[in-house]
Amino acid sequence: MSKNNSFLNRLFMVLVFVFLYAPIFLLIIFSFNAGKSNVVWQGFSLEWYGKLLNNRLIMQSVYTTLLVSLLATVIATIAGTFAAIGFFAMRRKVREPLLTVNNIPMMNADIVTGVSLCLLFVAFFNCWGSFAAWFNSLGLFRLPTRLTMGFGTLLIAHITFNIPYVILSVGPKLRQMDKNLVDAAMDLGCTWMQAFWKVILPEIKPGIVSGALTAFTMSIDDFVISYFTAGSSASTLAMTIYGMTKKRVSPEINAISTLLFVTVLILLAIINIREARQERLRQTRLS
Amino acid sequence: MKNKLSRLTIPYVIWMALFVVAPIIMVVIYAFSSADGGFTLSNFAKMGTYAVVFTRSFKLALIATAICLLIGYPVSYIMSKEGPRFQRIAMVLIMLPMWMNFLLRTYSWMSILENNGLLNQLFQKIGLIALYNNVFGTDLQFFRMINTQGAVVLGMVYNYLPFMILPIYSVIVKLDNSLIEAARDLGANSVNVFRRVILPLSLPGVLSGITMVFVPSVSTFAISKMLGGGTELLLGDLIEQQFLGGAYNPQLGAAISLVMMIIVVVCMWVMNRFGEGEEQAVMM
Known part of the structure; x- marks a missing residue:
């Protein structure tokens, strides 16, 4: 396909990604909330991570x-x-x-x-x-x-x-x-x-x-x-x-979501970096 | 060698017979039996009372599928025009939410859409609610967003959008560039190139995207319960109630499942037929 994307197209992509990620980032932000609320920010704390580990x-x-x-x-x-x-x-x-x-x-x-x-x-x-x-x-x-x-x-x-x-x-x-x-x-x-x-x-x-x-x-x-x-x-x-x-x-759910998200992110990053590196190796070998 | 290798399927064929075919036979048997085990058609007769649930489910699922297509097609198209690096990262970003269980994501929407949730707070701050009240002469404290059909559709779109993007993207990205160049050389403008070349060739992806969004949407029950507040009963909720909920009646549940399955299969068959015709037309 030809490579020319207008500014509007790129903006549309960005908006879709915001739509996809806003809820996830909210979960992550509120996992560090001091209060029980998922709506009102009451200060930073790691309280829910501690409670999560004790939640059988x-x-x-x-x-x-x-x-x-x-x-x-x-x-x-x-x-x-x-x-x-x-x-x-x-x-x-x-x-x-x-x-x-x-x-x-x-x-x-x-x-x-x-x-x-x-x-x-x-x-x-x-x-x-x-x-x-x-x-x-x-x-x-x-x-x-x-x-x-x-x-x-x-x-x-x-x-x-x-x-x-x-x-x-x-x-x-x-x-x-x-x-x-x-x-x-x-x-x-x-x-x-x-x-x-x-x-x-x-x-x-x-x-x-x-x-x-x-x-x-x-x-x-x-x-x-x-x-x-x-x-x-x-x-x-x-x-x-x-x-x-x-x-x-319970807000521990926010904490576990964050942990899951970070784990997956790291895993996917590793996989993709490895793939990219292998591809580059293959290309250098070919040339 | 061929015959020896084909024996490798035997365990899986047995597995399929036990856990794919037998369960469906169970559903058929249950759908045609009464609570004491005799043959009956009354399960299907009872379904008339739930016609409204059927129409609501199909309506919401169709709307969600249409919105997914309207967002997903342009996204796939735009993505395929970017460089390979961007494409790789974008694909990962689209897949990534799927790795967090969809209930977690739906749960997050609950706190966004609540009456005193984040979105309403934002509207309050920027004065949108006051503006609305001034213009329409109402006295709203908040916009009612959760527990509406709109919220349920939003949940479906949010959760199933990747299922629309992935198949369409994988078809568009493989399109032969020389076809597009040929169309241009032969004098087609970009609208015509899209309408006569790109769109028909990407139709298989579109069809499988529609299937992958429509089927889970029409049968969902967690999304409607979490974002619809249980007021907007969908087919999935109805089935769930018959098996694990208050209205225990697995025979009726099986009958509803069977009817839903048949409707979906017929829809898919008709759509694929239509799709095949299109494809052949393009080939010729």
């Missing part, structure tokens, strides 16, 4: 959020990569309908995904209850008769909605790959395991990385699906905040 409810939910997002990202990235390779090797006739099913969690409204998983889990737990009662009557060993939704179901839900995003970003990389490379490797004596590790994996690595990033973002940002699948024993940060908005939101 919030800290526990931050821990749950990070744990479920990390676990779901790792599992979904591995499973999604293998699935994408499998899809790639399939005949078109088999692949197309399977990919349609794969797209369902991405296309569906979050609430439908959440509700449908919730119904499934409840139905399964009911069946499990009668099965366990029957099994225990055999007297071999005891199974728990009452299962409830909790961290396990939350993790299953997160993995389920993350895998399609991994496949979505790994798939194109596979299609771009020169198929002869794999055949060549195997002609030269690679087993297909070696072909996978030495040829396919390096080729699709950028896709895997961006898929993992997307999956993690989706997990961190999710509220609706977690809300329906976490039951009452596990609570993500979003669920805790939602619970608070019904009463009064």
